Amino acid sequence: MRDYKRTLNMPTTEFEMKANLNVKEPKIQSKWILDKIEKKILAKNKTTKKNYILHDGPPYANGDLHLGHSLNKIIKDFIIRYKSMNGYYCRYIPGWDTHGLPIEQELIKKGLNKDPNLTITQKRKNCKEFAVQNVYNQKDQFRRLGILSEMDEIYLTCDPDYEVRQLKIFAKMLSKGLIYQDLKPVYWSWSSQTALADAEIDYKEVESNSIYVSFVITENNDVVHKNDKLVIWTTTPWTLPSNLAVAVNPKISYSRVKVDSSYFIIASSLLEKVAEKLGWKNYSVVEEFLGKSLDKLTYKHPLYSKKCEVILAGYVSDKDGTGLVHNAPGFGHDDYLACKKYGIKVFCPIDKYGKFTDEVKDKELVGLFYNDANQIIIERLKKDNSLLLFETIKHQAAHDWRTKKPIIYRATRQWFVNISKINANIMKSLTKVKSIDSTIVTKMKEMINNRQEWCISRQRIWGVPIPIIYDKDNKPILDSKVVNHIIDVIDEEGLNVWYTEDAKYFLQNSGYKDYSSSKKYIKETDIMDVWFDSGTSYSVLKENKLPFPADLYFEGKDQFRGWFNSSVITSVAVNNEAPYKTLLTHGFVLDENGNKMSKSAGNGIDPMTICKELGADVLRIWVASSDFLEDVRISKEILNQSAEVYRRIRNTLFKFILGNLSDFDLKKFKGIKYSQADYYVQTLLMETVKEVQSYYEKFNYKAVIKLINKNISDLSSWYFDYIKDILYCEKKDNSERIAIQGTMHILLDNYLRMLAPIIPHTCEEVYTYFEKKNKEKSVHLEDFPNFKIDVKNRVNMELWNQFFKIKNEVFSKLEFARTEKIISHNGEAIVNITSTDKMPFDDVTMARYLNVAEFTSSLKSKGESNIKIKNSKFIKCDRCWNYYHKDKMSKQEKEICIRCEKVIL
DSSP, rough: OOOGGGEEEEEESSOSSSSOOOHHHHHHHHHHHHOOOOOOOOHHTTTTTOOOOEOOOBOOOOOOOOHHHHHHHHHHHHHHHHHHHHTTTOOOEEBOOOOOOHHHHHHTTSSSOOOOOOHHHHHHHHHHHHHHHHHHHHHHHHHHHTTTSSSSSOOEETTOOOOHHHHHHHHHHHHTTTTEEEEEEEEETTTTEEEEGGGGGGEEEEEEEEEEEEEEESSOSSSSSTTOOEEEEEOOOOGGGGOOOOEEESEEEEEEEETTTEEEEOOOGGHHHHHHHHHSSSSEEEEEEEEGGTTOEEEEEEESSSSEEEEEEETOOSSTTEEEEETTTTTTTHHHHHTTTTTTOOOBBBTTSSSSOOGGGTTTTTTGGGHHHHHHHHHHHHHHHHEEEEEEEEEEEEETTTOHHHHOEEEEEEEESGGGHHHHHHHHTTTHHHHHHHHHHHHHHEEEEEEEEEEEEOOOOOBOOOOOEEETTSOOEHHHHHHHHHHHHHHHHOOOHHHSSSSSHHHHTTOTTTTOOTOOOOOOEEEOOOOHHHTTTHHHEEEEEEOEEEEEEEGGGGGGGTTTHHHHHHHHHHHSSSSSSEEEEEEEOOOOOBBBBTTTTOOOOOHHHHHHOOOOOOOOHHHHHHHHOOOOOOOOHHHHHHHHHHHIIIIIIIIHHHHHHEEEEEGGTTTTOHHHHHHHHHHHHHHHHHHHHHHTTOOOHHHHHHHHHHHHHHIIIIIIHHHHHHHSSOOOHHHHHHHHHHHHHHHHHHHHHHHTTTTTHHHHHHHOOOOOTTOSSSSSSSSOOOOOOOOGOOHHHHHHHHHHHHHHHHHHHHHHHHHTTTSGGGGGGEEEEEESOSSSOOHHHHHHHHHSEEEEEEOOSSOOOEEEEEEEEOOOOOOTEEEEEGGGGOOTTTTSHHHHHHHOO
């Protein structure tokens, strides 16, 4: 038998089935940089005068990237690549947060900043070198993810120019009266010895002491008597030495309750609950009254022989506890505000390490860690018969997000931003902010409304110093001329001048009217909160003459209380508008069981390992397939699913089409006569392009992947299968074959550009094998597709939907026929359909589209459709493998059909 395979037009391409992304991707990335693709894209789009600015929230320069970084940067890359392909000038400047406590701690761990002989400037130098080293490391890792940015234009919060711009924003806020100093309780981390912001707090469940304590009243009034007892509940016994008041709500009803021979004061609505808790079986209410009746009533301190007083405060609730709140204004924000109204000064006998100081005037407690004092205090209360109940409870408590240690509220002198003063302006600015999810802006508003102030001072050395000098009376000099002069000196000489020169160096030429060289002046030693650093990063846009506000801020959902928050506060303060037009968030990356990933838990997956084993494009497909607005899961199995989607795109779509375009001449596009099948595929493509573009606009990459994956499956299950006979078996210059190649060229051109933002490496690789007119240096210099076909050529989709419905029913019957051994192959089947509906195409066309030997149909007036399958008993052509009646077989080449005979002769 003759070898007819050599006469077929089999697909041929050097585009490999095996991706080898771990080898190819770094080479492609190097070529992008060598060819300056990013700069070419910017140059191309600058003339359009359409801008789209995605401002990068700076990741922390501390260690290797994790999957959260990857999720964030890859989605940003989707956005920038897509917008760039639509003609937008998308100058993207990646940034890094480089100051702060974690870097100081890391250096101490490494033993680099432990030497007590090191100066502050030497320590700061070590911190900067460490941060910059991490920036370079992360830059390389971000590049490996395939982001468009060449990373040669970046911003660091430790750049001198950046620091000066930050200081100028601080000065402007100071001049507007938005920055002030006060002694008040703030979140305090004894493990880090610094104040913390809301964004630096994590909550986790702990076991705490829970005590009910009675405070003895020392005088009579109209509703209570001397020796009656106020009942309070607390989970922080260690704050009792600092008790200065008991707060009650003036509008709440309270009861004087008799228990045996004692009288207790409790909120009326909580009496039953407290009585059960304390085991009071026989009790009676002697009198009821409003809380305002207790105002300024004195009581004996539960531990010491001093008198304190009852105060009124609206924050006191009758939902839990006893309705009376022990107040230690040095250790609680509400306590501080309530006591301040009564002129009760802050008392805070705990040092920065969480230990009692001499100020407590209690020898047994001095030097003791606050939590270790609990047992001593509880024992004293027992001895004095003041302890009504002691138990332990589990509840959520605040922890330092870096050290993972518990934190306390502690009164210290700090610098604050007065948020309440600009709250209305912030709310107004946020009404102009858009999002694909309305809850995002709503949550942002809630976060701001819940903040009256922002503590911006930190007791560290690695950061931007607060440029304030204190006079001889230890009062801060808040003269704007002085502050601006300090900033000018720093701008000229560098930030370290603040640590190397005396305070007078900054005052002598500042224009400060009360300056005297004989007086003593002191510089502020605190630095600014790193959230103030990153929260002023929009200055990068103005510095680079980019549009402001940015079109988009996109970060993790934890940034509602972090970067989104600090950015809108500082921006409204100095610019009177939000720094972003649109807000977008993503969730956290979890393992397959929904647990947070961490190295210590052993469930972390290194993104660089994924790139090495599967390739960045597979990782990017995982990102695109995720519902990133929620928390997303990842595992080896999930990644394997992404790899399967990738393989389908690479081989079923790209390789198949490239192989069948190997002999296609672009000049043949002129005069192509497409079949209805070709026009169907092109009509579907037109709808797909439109739909995919709408998904990109809505950041719905999951829908992009889902639709394209479905289309590839549909193409391979019908059109690609149907056209193989024509592509492989007809003459190369057959008009029907050329039309199919033209259609495939259109498919590849459009799918390449639709997928380029998501799998940029593979699309670039395919592009090198793809011949087209006006070909660019890179696929990423192409425009996003806007494919349309003439209305006259668009097919009737209802007709085609009818066909595919029939196809599915026929294929089901054919499968059954193969199982029953009626036929061995679909191609040898004769299909007959009797139906009340007319077939969408004539019988010959239906046979070709269904790839069967013969198709017949007949109409009936009523009843269900009936599909019959029988074996044609036709002869199989050894060249095209189709089945024909003997009359259609060659008389000369008996093994092949007449069609094939004409082709090879």
